[in-house]
Amino acid sequence: MIDLQRLIDIVGPDAVLSGEDVRSRSVSWVNPGPCQAYAIVRPSTTEQVARVLGACSAAQQPVVPMGGLTGLVRGCEAGPGEVGLSLARMHRIESVDPVGRTMTVEAGVPLQAVQEEAERHGLLYPVDFGARGSAHIGGSVSTNAGGNGVIRYGMTRDSVLGLEAVLADGTVISALNRMIKNNAAYDVKQLFIGTEGTLGVITRLVLRLRELPRSTQTALVACNEFSAVTALLKHMDASLGGALTAFEVMWNEFYRLVTTTPAKGTPPLAQDYPFYVLLESSGGDETRDQEVFEVALGAAIEAGGVADAAIATSKAQGESLWALRDDVEQIYGIGMPVTFDVSLPVAEMEGYTGEALTRLEREWPAYRRFVFGHLGDGNLHLIVAGPPSREARLGIERCVYEPLARRGGSVSAEHGIGLEKQPWLGLCRSPAELALMRRLKAALDPQGILNPGRVLPA
Amino acid sequence: MIDLQRLIDIVGPDAVLSGEDVRSRSVSWVNPGPCQAYAIVRPSTTEQVARVLGACSAAQQPVVPMGGLTGLVRGCEAGPGEVGLSLARMHRIESVDPVGRTMTVEAGVPLQAVQEEAERHGLLYPVDFGARGSAHIGGSVSTNAGGNGVIRYGMTRDSVLGLEAVLADGTVISALNRMIKNNAAYDVKQLFIGTEGTLGVITRLVLRLRELPRSTQTALVACNEFSAVTALLKHMDASLGGALTAFEVMWNEFYRLVTTTPAKGTPPLAQDYPFYVLLESSGGDETRDQEVFEVALGAAIEAGGVADAAIATSKAQGESLWALRDDVEQIYGIGMPVTFDVSLPVAEMEGYTGEALTRLEREWPAYRRFVFGHLGDGNLHLIVAGPPSREARLGIERCVYEPLARRGGSVSAEHGIGLEKQPWLGLCRSPAELALMRRLKAALDPQGILNPGRVLPA
Numbered sequence: 001m002i003d004l005q006r007l008i009d010i011v012g013p014d015a016v017l018s019g020e021d022v023r024s025r026s027v028s029w030v031n032p033g034p035c036q037a038y039a040i041v042r043p044s045t046t047e048q049v050a051r052v053l054g055a056c057s058a059a060q061q062p063v064v065p066m067g068g069l070t071g072l073v074r075g076c077e078a079g080p081g082e083v084g085l086s087l088a089r090m091h092r093i094e095s096v097d098p099v100g101r102t103m104t105v106e107a108g109v110p111l112q113a114v115q116e117e118a119e120r121h122g123l124l125y126p127v128d129f130g131a132r133g134s135a136h137i138g139g140s141v142s143t144n145a146g147g148n149g150v151i152r153y154g155m156t157r158d159s160v161l162g163l164e165a166v167l168a169d170g171t172v173i174s175a176l177n178r179m180i181k182n183n184a185a186y187d188v189k190q191l192f193i194g195t196e197g198t199l200g201v202i203t204r205l206v207l208r209l210r211e212l213p214r215s216t217q218t219a220l221v222a223c224n225e226f227s228a229v230t231a232l233l234k235h236m237d238a239s240l241g242g243a244l245t246a247f248e249v250m251w252n253e254f255y256r257l258v259t260t261t262p263a264k265g266t267p268p269l270a271q272d273y274p275f276y277v278l279l280e281s282s283g284g285d286e287t288r289d290q291e292v293f294e295v296a297l298g299a300a301i302e303a304g305g306v307a308d309a310a311i312a313t314s315k316a317q318g319e320s321l322w323a324l325r326d327d328v329e330q331i332y333g334i335g336m337p338v339t340f341d342v343s344l345p346v347a348e349m350e351g352y353t354g355e356a357l358t359r360l361e362r363e364w365p366a367y368r369r370f371v372f373g374h375l376g377d378g379n380l381h382l383i384v385a386g387p388p389s390r391e392a393r394l395g396i397e398r399c400v401y402e403p404l405a406r407r408g409g410s411v412s413a414e415h416g417i418g419l420e421k422q423p424w425l426g427l428c429r430s431p432a433e434l435a436l437m438r439r440l441k442a443a444l445d446p447q448g449i450l451n452p453g454r455v456l457p458a
Numbered sequence: 459m460i461d462l463q464r465l466i467d468i469v470g471p472d473a474v475l476s477g478e479d480v481r482s483r484s485v486s487w488v489n490p491g492p493c494q495a496y497a498i499v500r501p502s503t504t505e506q507v508a509r510v511l512g513a514c515s516a517a518q519q520p521v522v523p524m525g526g527l528t529g530l531v532r533g534c535e536a537g538p539g540e541v542g543l544s545l546a547r548m549h550r551i552e553s554v555d556p557v558g559r560t561m562t563v564e565a566g567v568p569l570q571a572v573q574e575e576a577e578r579h580g581l582l583y584p585v586d587f588g589a590r591g592s593a594h595i596g597g598s599v600s601t602n603a604g605g606n607g608v609i610r611y612g613m614t615r616d617s618v619l620g621l622e623a624v625l626a627d628g629t630v631i632s633a634l635n636r637m638i639k640n641n642a643a644y645d646v647k648q649l650f651i652g653t654e655g656t657l658g659v660i661t662r663l664v665l666r667l668r669e670l671p672r673s674t675q676t677a678l679v680a681c682n683e684f685s686a687v688t689a690l691l692k693h694m695d696a697s698l699g700g701a702l703t704a705f706e707v708m709w710n711e712f713y714r715l716v717t718t719t720p721a722k723g724t725p726p727l728a729q730d731y732p733f734y735v736l737l738e739s740s741g742g743d744e745t746r747d748q749e750v751f752e753v754a755l756g757a758a759i760e761a762g763g764v765a766d767a768a769i770a771t772s773k774a775q776g777e778s779l780w781a782l783r784d785d786v787e788q789i790y791g792i793g794m795p796v797t798f799d800v801s802l803p804v805a806e807m808e809g810y811t812g813e814a815l816t817r818l819e820r821e822w823p824a825y826r827r828f829v830f831g832h833l834g835d836g837n838l839h840l841i842v843a844g845p846p847s848r849e850a851r852l853g854i855e856r857c858v859y860e861p862l863a864r865r866g867g868s869v870s871a872e873h874g875i876g877l878e879k880q881p882w883l884g885l886c887r888s889p890a891e892l893a894l895m896r897r898l899k900a901a902l903d904p905q906g907i908l909n910p911g912r913v914l915p916a
Contacts, residue, residue: 099688099805100836122696146639152700155639158616173890179801179836181604181613181871183652184879184886185913186895190648194641211696230557238580238669241741242610242700283699285750292743292750343637347557378558378637413639421642428642432631436902437644443901444894455643 001081002059007041010051015042015089022084027077028069029131037078040066044089046164046172046203053201054170056083062452063168065197067139068110070131072341075196075418075454076139085201087138094204096121101209102161102178107138107202114207123209126153130326138202144194146414151237151376152245152282153210155414157193162206165192167199168445178206191444196416197451199444213245213282217293218318219311221300222273226350228305229275233346233376235303236279239296243289246280247376248325251353254370258327265324268310277375278325280318328383331370336388338367338396343378344409352407353380359399360384364392379413401427417455425457459539460517465499468509473500473547480542485535486527487589495536498524502547504622504630504661511659512628514541520910521626523655525597526568528589530799531876533654533912534597543659545596552662554579559667560619560636565596565660572665581667584611588784596660602652604872609695609834610703610740611668613872615651620664623650625657626903636664649902654874655909657902671703671740675751676776677769679758680731684808686763687733691804691834693761694737697754701747704738705834706783709811712828716785723782726768735833736783738776786841789828794846796825796854801836802867810865811838817857818842822850837871859885875913883915 007016017025017040025035043049056063064078066086078084090106093113097103098121105114111125112132118125127140129147141163145156153159162177175189192200223229229249237244250258255276259267269276279297283289293311300306312318331337344352353371360369367386373379384396401411401424411424426434437456441448452458465474475483475498483493501507514521522536524544536542545566552562556579563572569583570590576583585598587605599621603614611617620635633647650658681687687707695702708716713734717725727734737755741747751769758764770776789795802810811829818827825844831837842854859869859882869882884892895914899906910916 097803097805099692100803101692102803144641144645146641150638154612154616157645158612167894171890171893173894174888175891176866177868178803178866179868179871180608181801181832181835181837182868182886183602183604183872183874184868184870185875185883185892186653186898187602187615187648187651188891188894188898190645191894191898193645195644211692213699214696215699234557234559234669237742238672239742241671241673241743241747284695284697285699285753288746288750288753289699292746295743295746343639345555345558345560345636347555374639377639379639408634408636410635410637410640410642412642413637414641416641417643425643428640430632432629433633433646434643435629436625436631436646436649439901440644440646440649440898443897 001038002056002061002083004039006055007039007052010055011041011043011048015044028071028074030072031074031077035078036080037082037084038080040078040084040086042086042089046166049085049166049201049203050170050172052085053166053168056449057169057447060447060449062449064451065142065201067136068131068134070135071139071143071418072415073418073420075143075416075451087136090203093117097178098123100178103207103209104176105137105205105207107136107204109137111135111137111140118209119212122212124212125159125207125209127156127159137205141193141205142195142197142202143416146374146377146379149245150374151247159208160189160193160205161208163189163192163202164204165200165202168447168450173200176204176206196418196455198441198455199450213284215283215286215289216318217281217290218321219279219297219309220268220321221277221279221306222269222308223275223277223305224273224307225305226275229277229375230346231305232277232300235300236296239299240281240292243281243283245282246278248278249373249375250276250325251371253368254372257330257370258324263327263330265327268321269308273307278321325372331383331385334368334385336386336393338384338393340382340400341413341415342380342382342400342404342409342411343413344404344407346375346378348407348409349375349380352403352409355403356382356400360396363399364396367392367396397424404428419454422457459496460514460519460541462497464513465497465510468513469499469501469506473502486529486532488530488532489535493536494538495540495542496538498536498542498544500544500547504624507624507659507661508628508630510543511624511626514907515627515905518905518907520907522909523600523659525594526589526592528593529597529601529876530873531878533601533874533876533909545594548661551575555636556581558636561665561667562634563595563663563665565594565662567595569593569595569598576667577670580670582670583617583665583667585614585617595663599651599663600653600655600660601874604832604835604837607703608832609705617666618647618651618663619666621647621650621660622662623658623660626905626908631658634662634664654876654913656899656913657908671742673741673744673747674776675739675748676779677737677755677767678726678779679735679737679764680727680766681733681735681763682731682765683763684733687735687833688804689763690735690758693758694754697757698739698750701739701741703740704736706736707831707833708734708783709829711826712830715788715828716782721785721788723785726779727766731765736779783830789841789843792826792843794844794851796842796851798840798858799871799873800838800840800858800862800867800869801871802862802865804833804836806865806867807833807838810861810867813861814840814858818854821857822854825850825854855882862886877912880915
């Protein structure tokens, strides 16, 4: 392990934590136990990050990059013998360009601070998810976070124009592009997006902003058939001409749970439909957007397939519809939750959920099953809840993951792999793909000191 | 050089061209002279591509992947001692998924065939550019082509969900993902998008399709100030809530040229404004979209800044406005054209064009200067035309490229680097970035047989 004095020489004594100072911190949001890292170092500049990594490289010291520690797959948990590299002190919003619609920030800025700064300029940073208050923007990029607006604005990858990153050997890669179009040789920033800190440490970012929507339309729609859900997706997307911002679906069991006491929500539509769709569009014409939305939805009702619908007529009503979708917490009261974040082609979803749910019911009848998610993006969340048991967890994972493989699905839609999902990675990535990933890892981090053992199984 | 019999053993005698059969073909669209390649091999399957590359790898035989040969930067020109690997026989559209809105194709399908097949399913493949009839979809992905709809739909990269590629050593990488969201480890497809065939040969693709727009609105707007142009971009983008599909700008000299005899176009607006903006939006509500568009444009006129405007009231009128923008050919009659495809932050454009045009006028007064482009994406095309001269070409390139560097611009927005733009790559990429690119090249193609010397200077 590296001599801590070498790190202190670079960042100063108050920026290197060890012993009790480390132990008094939680490992991560999903793992509240005491952090067992050898040390946590908190550089304030890119140059310090580069020198820290250079020193760790020379000492063959494993390093785990740390953002807001809100990742869900244990990709950011520094353990014994590892140095945690926290970006928390690099939290400066450097500039906003309202004409080019970009923001340049350090990696440690919380997502919510980025969103709020954009809004102050009449602009939108469109990536959004529950951990916004704690998650660092750098971490959200290194995990290519998804969230709610993906159907319109894409994943985090689509909101990153440029970045600066430091390689394992301390080399600073400055690729702070500010344009939508730049085909001057390889787009090296892609190496650091979604690779969970295994190929480099992101230190600065140029983010793409959008014009802030002026109006929002929200509705909850019930369908009796899955085919009606997919027809509605196509119809609304086509009718709204680019304005559709969310197409979230709740299966019956989930809807009943979040609209029944002890949940706070009440049912805006009867509780006996198999599928509920939460629709949202955002536009720029406050006078006409609601009408366009209602005309489009009206045409869907007239065409049949939509069993019932509730259109929000105020911001508060829209928020109360979203509150149902977001009340995942209700499930945690039931028992050990086994949570999934899978994706698969929309046309495969009905067959897939049928197969997985049937198998779960047969093999693990004591566990309740909830399905919901960002259907418009091909992303489903399943949560299976019941008595705590390691054996049950593994069995439930087999029931959910195995039917994905032959349907071209993915074991991780938006959360990443980290340590948590490694056992299942081979179900959706071929040996040749995994070998290519290892080639990249070896090329960029030949000693394997950056987030070792994460993402790619050792 | 490889023994051609080895290639014939893999693909059959009619799929290996040599001697006169090669010489009778053009090098490329921009270089109509006879092709000097050692041979051209035309495999019909991915397996054949893999075996050809495996054999070339064993023989250390340089290979140049060939699509429709419409690239503009000489990245696809096979020369003496090189084997051209043509994907022309792999032109099968394999499937369309109208629910998941994807199309799976072989790499040799022409762009236009992809667009037309999408339309038959009521869907849109949104990438579009002039060479659509000849360009292969595989080539468009390997160059990350831009074009007209980028402001709404992004570059080609944003329309690729999955791909299959063959590495230099013949390894097949099958990453045929069909979902918008897939964070299961590294997104290896990014390695083959925009790397111009230097890291692998794309053989198959899963493309993302969109719902086909039902209405199109087009207008030509004149502005007296550049600041009014950028204000209009923000205003229209915000007002149209996701529907803006083009924001093209023509500087005065370009507009005058394409609206004056011998050009076929006539001026819809007076010829004495400094800037002309071609606006387009596409929506899903034929009844209301035109009104929303006119209300938004009306508000811009009322706010001042817009000097004059002509709104198309028919499809034919819209097409005639686009015909002006597309009549670049007028410039070629003037003399040797030196063409540029640069990008830079929109806020820098006025200062940049002022500097570059002033310098061109001072240093090369005998040459006429035309500026136009996809301003909404930060992409400008400059064409400087006059007496043929190698010295003038180099001098003109200096005038245009040098002022880009300190403004964070790029010497290639959408055309790529190939051989053509290598001398200027160092102006917009740092030595550390270039070194990282070389690391990637060495990791994926250690012998350097794939498109050698292209993109990265030797």
